[in-house]
Structure formats: structure tokens, C-alpha cells
Amino acid sequence: MVRLITHNLLACHAKGCTSNNFPLKLQDVAIEVREAEFNPDFVRGFLPRLEWKALVQAARELGDTSLPEEMPEMVDDGFLKNLHHVLLEIHIDEGAMICPNCGHTYPISNGIPNMLLAEHEIG
Amino acid sequence: MSRPELVAPPEIYYGDIEAKKYTNNTRVQQIQADMTYRALELLNLPPDDPAFLLDIGCGSGLSGEILDQEGYTWVGCDIAPSMLEVALEREVEGDLFLQDIGQGFGFRPGSFDGAISISVLQWLLNAETSHPTSSPPHRLNRFFTTLHSALRNPSRAVLQFYPTSDDQIQLITSTAQKAGFGGGVIVDYPNSKKARKVFLCLFVGGGGAQQVPQGLEGDEVEDDSQARFEKRREKLKARGKNGRRKNIKDKDWILKKKELYRQRGKESVPRDSKYTGRKRKTVF
Numbered sequence: 001m002v003r004l005i006t007h008n009l010l011a012c013h014a015k016g017c018t019s020n021n022f023p024l025k026l027q028d029v030a031i032e033v034r035e036a037e038f039n040p041d042f043v044r045g046f047l048p049r050l051e052w053k054a055l056v057q058a059a060r061e062l063g064d065t066s067l068p069e070e071m072p073e074m075v076d077d078g079f080l081k082n083l084h085h086v087l088l089e090i091h092i093d094e095g096a097m098i099c100p101n102c103g104h105t106y107p108i109s110n111g112i113p114n115m116l117l118a119e120h121e122i123g
Numbered sequence: 124m125s126r127p128e129l130v131a132p133p134e135i136y137y138g139d140i141e142a143k144k145y146t147n148n149t150r151v152q153q154i155q156a157d158m159t160y161r162a163l164e165l166l167n168l169p170p171d172d173p174a175f176l177l178d179i180g181c182g183s184g185l186s187g188e189i190l191d192q193e194g195y196t197w198v199g200c201d202i203a204p205s206m207l208e209v210a211l212e213r214e215v216e217g218d219l220f221l222q223d224i225g226q227g228f229g230f231r232p233g234s235f236d237g238a239i240s241i242s243v244l245q246w247l248l249n250a251e252t253s254h255p256t257s258s259p260p261h262r263l264n265r266f267f268t269t270l271h272s273a274l275r276n277p278s279r280a281v282l283q284f285y286p287t288s289d290d291q292i293q294l295i296t297s298t299a300q301k302a303g304f305g306g307g308v309i310v311d312y313p314n315s316k317k318a319r320k321v322f323l324c325l326f327v328g329g330g331g332a333q334q335v336p337q338g339l340e341g342d343e344v345e346d347d348s349q350a351r352f353e354k355r356r357e358k359l360k361a362r363g364k365n366g367r368r369k370n371i372k373d374k375d376w377i378l379k380k381k382e383l384y385r386q387r388g389k390e391s392v393p394r395d396s397k398y399t400g401r402k403r404k405t406v407f
């Protein structure tokens with residue numbers, strides 16, 4: 001299962017694709033929401049690792065508009081709960097992730113993205 | 124019996140039948156669980172902090188299940204679709220990727236608090252895959268370089284593997300070093316033919332220690348590593364007080380899961396069973 005927490009960490013790893021290779025564009029995705037245990041410390045601790053703009057945009061594309069445009073300076077429980085939902089409860093089951101730079105398509109089926117590269121793409 | 128990695132490429136060797144056989148074998152389950160606990164011990168994570176881990180060559184989730192039990196959030200990758208299929212059926216909680224680690228990772232710098240890999244690295248030295256590939260040294264280099272950058276500074280990666288020669292150990296450690304890692308090889312129970320285990324313990328930015336931890340001596344005792352890991356954590360916890368990590372799964376949860384696996388093991392689960400009857404939402 002890919003969740004947005006992982007999508008937010010994933011750049012294209014094809015040969016020579018080193019700039020403008022993040023975030024991978026989501027295409028034709030089917031999602032499923034599954035409840036996960038809320039751990040405010042985990043979510044808060046993860047904040048510095050996130051590319052905020054990419055996260056907000058991905059969440060909106062999946063129909064979740066709960067996150068503010070800018071990362072808030074004051075972090076309260078309500079915000080952390082929304083962030084928890086976006087990061088850990090939305091699962092992408094089907095679709096594809098496409099590199100904005102080289103155009104490589106990483107298909108997702110049964111919740112598993114296929115990250116295998118073609119011969120000429122191996123770095 | 125000859126070593127699996129000499130028989131066929133991993134995604135062929137671990138086909139549908141072998142993937143189920145491997146996963147349902149209680150002896151295998153015990154050994155993989157044991158080594159996973161030892162890897163966690165060597166990972167030396169702060170006992171109270173939640174952590175985001177990478178399971179390299181996660182297979183059907185025998186190692187990942189321990190990460191679930193211990194309350195870690197994780198991502199797993201493996202080259203064998205049949206193994207990942209079994210992992211889905213077992214409902215492990217990590218995000219799963221179909222990936223050839225010899226092609227490298229695309230994770231942004233500093234993505235993970237640590238990485239483990241249980242019984243995988245020997246595959247990079249031997250059989251080819253049926254996908255496009257390159258030479259073993261090149262694959263190792265690509266693997267270690269991209270792993271190093273995917274890890275936070277400081278952090279550790281602990282990789283248990285089955286080398287066949289000192290040359291192999293040498294090639295692996297020198298490639299890891301060139302990629303920027305510190306650390307080294309730890310051998311547990313070096314004098315026992317059966318229990319001897321090799322762990323590559325890699326440090327990013329010092330890994331929070333000056334020295335590579337010591338290997339275990341004497342005779343192996345089953346279940347030891349879990350007990351040791353949990354004892355150590357309790358001790359550290361008692362010092363630090365309030366646990367901030369996600370709750371360690373309680374016994375009921377584990378029993379429920381075990382029961383689930385047993386049922387699953389008996390009846391063969393149809394390939395799409397996990398997805399039948401679920402609500403889906405399509406977004407463009």
C-alpha cells in the first residue's frame with residue numbers, strides 16, 4: 001500500500017533524473033481509507049521531513065482539503081489529527097506515479113508500486 | 124541443499140509456491156523473527172521515540188511483522204511479486220514496493236530513521252534477476268549509495284546476510300565504506316555451525332556510537348533475542364519515563380493476528396480476496 005507519507009519521500013530514481021524529479025504525479029488513482037492508530041508524537045516528529053507543498057497538493061488531488069496551504073507555526077491536536085489522516089490513513093490501491101522530469105511511469109497495482117527500471121534507466 | 128541464490132533469480136525462486144512454503148514454515152518464522160530482534164537491538168534506536176524504518180527485501184513480511192509488533196512505522200521493498208502478495212494477505216502494516224535494490228532507491232535524503240535487512244544481501248552477490256541488471260559490484264554500489272542518502276544523520280542500517288567467503292564480506296564492506304558508511308561486520312556465535320550469524324552494522328554520521336557492537340558468544344538460546352531486546356528497552360524506558368512511541372501491540376492483538384494467519388495458511392486465499400467487497404473511490 002502506498003500512503004502519502006511514502007509518496008512524499010519518493011523521487012524518481014531513473015538514470016540521470018536528478019532534478020525536478022519530485023513529487024511524482026499521481027494519475028488515475030483509486031484510494032481506500034483505513035483507520036490507523038493516532039500517534040501525535042510520530043506525526044509531529046515527522047513534520048520537518050515533509051515537503052509541505054507537495055503533500056498539500058497530493059492530498060487535494062485525492063479529495064482531502066483539510067491541510068492549510070502553509071505549514072502552521074502553532075501545531076495543535078486538531079491539525080495533527082488531520083495530518084495523521086492524510087499521511088497514514090489514505091491508501092492508494094491502483095493508478096500510477098509519473099515523474100515530472102523524465103516521464104517514467106511507476107504503475108501501482110494491488111496497492112504495490114512497481115519501481116523497476118528499464119535497462120537504459122539504470123543509474 | 125544448494126543455496127537459493129545459486130538456484131534461480133529471486134523473483135523466480137520465490138514464486139507462488141515457495142513464497143507460501145517459506146512463510147508458513149514455523150522454523151523459518153522463528154529464525155527470521157529472532158534475527159529481526161537482533162537487528163533491532165543493533166539498530167539501537169531511542170526506546171521512546173517513534174521511528175520510520177525501511178525493511179530491505181521485506182519478502183512476505185516475517186521481519187515486518189516484528190516491526191508492527193514493536194510499534195514501528197515502516198516501508199518494505201522486495202523484488203518477488205509472490206512474496207509481496209503473501210505480505211498483503213498477511214495484512215502487514217508497512218507500505219510495500221516492488222523494487223530491485225540493485226537498481227537503487229529514490230527516497231529523498233534523510234527519509235528513514237533506520238533500515239534493516241534480513242537474509243537478503245547474498246542475493247546481490249549471486250544470481251542475476253530476470254530484469255535488466257548490471258554487475259554485482261555496480262549493483263552493490265548503487266544500493267549502498269542510495270541507501271546512505273535515504274537515511275538520516277545520525278542513524279544505522281543493520282543487514283543480516285549469508286556470505287560464502289571472506290572475499291564477499293570484503294567486497295560488501297568496502298563498497299559500503301565508499302558509499303560513506305561507517306561501521307562493520309558483527310558475527311554472532313562464531314563457533315557454532317548452526318547458530319553463526321553475520322550482521323553488517325552500518326553507521327551514517329557515526330550512528331551514535333564510536334565502536335561496532337560486539338558479537339554474541341556461547342550457545343544460542345531460542346527466543347533469546349526478543350527477550351533481550353525487550354528487557355533492554357524496558358530498562359531504558361524506566362530511565363526516560365513516558366513512552367512516546369506508538370503502543371507496543373498487546374498480546375490480544377498478536378494472538379488475533381496469529382489466529383488469522385493460521386486460518387489463512389489452511390485455506391488457500393484467492394489472489395483477489397483482499398480486494399473483494401471493498402469500497403473504492405476513484406479520483407483523477
Ligand SMILES: C[S@@+](CC[C@H](N)C(=O)[O-])C[C@H]1O[C@@H](n2cnc3c(N)ncnc32)[C@H](O)[C@@H]1O
Pocket residue numbers: 133134137155179180181182183184185186200201202203206222223224225240241242243246247252
Ligand atoms: C530469505 S527472504 C527474506 C525475507 C524477509 N526479510 C524475511 O525475513 O522473511 C529473501 C528476500 O530477498 C528478496 N530479494 C532478493 N534479491 C532482491 C533484490 N535484488 N531486490 C529486492 N529484494 C530482493 C527476495 O525476493 C526474498 O523475498
Ligand SMILES: [Zn+2]
Pocket residue numbers: 012013014017021099100101102103104
Ligand atoms: Zn525521472
